[in-house]
Amino acid sequence: MKHFSHSKKFISLLLSVAVAMTMTLSTVMTPLAAASVSDLRQKLQEQQAALEKVNQQLKETQSDKADAQALKTQLEQQKSLLLSQIGTLTEQIGGLDNDIVNKQDEINQKQQEVDQKQAEYDQRWADFKDRMRAMQRLNDGGSIALLSSATNLYQLLTFATTLEQIVSKDEEICQQLEDEHTQLEQQRAELEQAKADLEAKKADYEAQKAALNSKTSELAENISQTDESISKAEAEEQALKEAQIEANKKVDEAAKELDAALNAANQAYGNASIQCSLDFGRPLATYKYVSCYFGGNGHRGTDYAAPGGTEIYAVSGGVVTAAAYHYSWGYYVQVYHGKDDNGNSYSTLYAHMNSAPIVSVGSSVSKGQTLGYVGSTGNSTGNHLHLEMKVNNVLVNVMNYLS
Known part of the structure; x- marks a missing residue:
């Protein structure tokens, strides 16, 4: 009985110590767990902030890249339009070159007609002058005697009429040649003016083409600069994506640590019944x-x-x-x-x-x-x-x- 009494006291003592230790551990563990959770929460917050900063930088870089790509598309569309306009002007200039050559051929042809008409006029005028000189010699050599040789009035009138008709016909022909010559000269002048107009139009088209070529070169330079911006943005984007992966890893690690601390907090009270x-x-x-x-x-x-x-x-x-x-x-x-x-x-x-x-x-x-x-x-x-x-x-x- 005495031995049993001692055993009961020993067991009671052990239970008392166990309860005291449990209370002590519970008292100690709670503040430590709370402090750990607080620290881990702060760590996760910092990692989340770092990740958010990387995400924001990545978003801005991707936005810059998208803007640069949109600008490049716009510039390329403008360049394509300009090249199309340059192609149209080139075709038009080529057409004007052909028109100018054809117009020059017409001018040359017309000049030949003018020269031919002038030669006809000159020949007719020379013939006329030769007849005038012959008639003058006839008059000086006794044209009166020639007229006197007429045996009747008919011969006399016929001879006089013939001379008058010759003179009148020569005058008519000369006037006709002169009129035709004048008309041909006018036509040649009109062709020269038409050629000049074509050359002026060609010069205007060439000036437009030169301006478009200059603008195209400027656009090409802008596109090249935009390509550099896109390449730079892509490099930054890749670097930020890698940084994002690392930041996510750190956030995940911090989240796991916080989860573990929260689980530990649950475990601290898990002994409770x-x-x-x-x-x-x-x-x-x-x-x-x-x-x-x-x-x-x-x-x-x-x-x-x-x-x-x-x-x-x-x-x-x-x-x-x-x-x-x-x-x-x-x-x-x-x-x-x-x-x-x-x-x-x-x-x-x-x-x-x-x-x-x-x-x-x-x-x-x-x-x-x-x-x-x-x-x-x-x-x-x-x-x-x-x-x-x-x-x-x-x-x-x-x-x-x-x-």
Whole structure:
């Protein structure tokens, strides 16, 4: 009996020490875990900021590249239009060259006609003068005697009429030749003017072509400079994409570290005898619609669009293991719900609250208890609740567990 009494005292002492150690460890672990989560949260925030900066630089570079490519397309279209205009002018100038050559041929032909007509006129004039000189000699040599030799009046009148007709015919022919010569000269002058007009038009086209060639050269230089800008932007884009990959890796690492710390925070309270009934309730009394589903583009949870200020409820009883501000989540709360009959642990996280949570780390909450209110803090666009669930510290689709 005495031995049994000593054994009971020893066991009681051991239990007392164990309880004291458990309380001491719980007291020590909570501040350390909180400090670790806070540090990791700050680290993740810094990595997120660095990633956002790289993303912004990449966006600006891609925008600059797109602008440069659009400008190049515009310049090439202008150059193509100018080349088309130059081609048209070249064809027109070639046509004018042919017209000028043809016009010169017409002028040469007309000049030959003028020269021929002038020769005819000169010959007719020479013949006329020869007849005048013959008639003068006839008159000096006794034309009166010639007239006197006429045996009758008919012969006399016929001889006089013939002389008059010869003179009149020569005058008519000479006048006709002179008129034809004048007309040919006028035609030649018109051809010369037409040729001059063609040459002036050709000179105008050549001036336009020279101006277009100059503009084309300028556009070619601009296109070359734009190509350099595009190449530079592509090089910067490639470098930023590599930096983006590295920044994403760091963000992922920081997120994993934060997840591990949050899981550790759950584990710190895992020793508590919390039984998870798996009877999960609604996180909101009502909401508009699901704005983003779990897993879409790597989305960690489910987003419920709801008016700002809507009460956010714990989906099940448990203990608050995190309640703070996060760069991406904004104001958030994490609740550990304990283990089910099979030993699986459950926790949920509620993000983007409109202000600091109304619960604190270490406090017990019951199913349906208000944790905070819907907002849009952190990396958020519009009021909504971002709800995550973990089973055995692994993210799952919370919609598969809610009633």
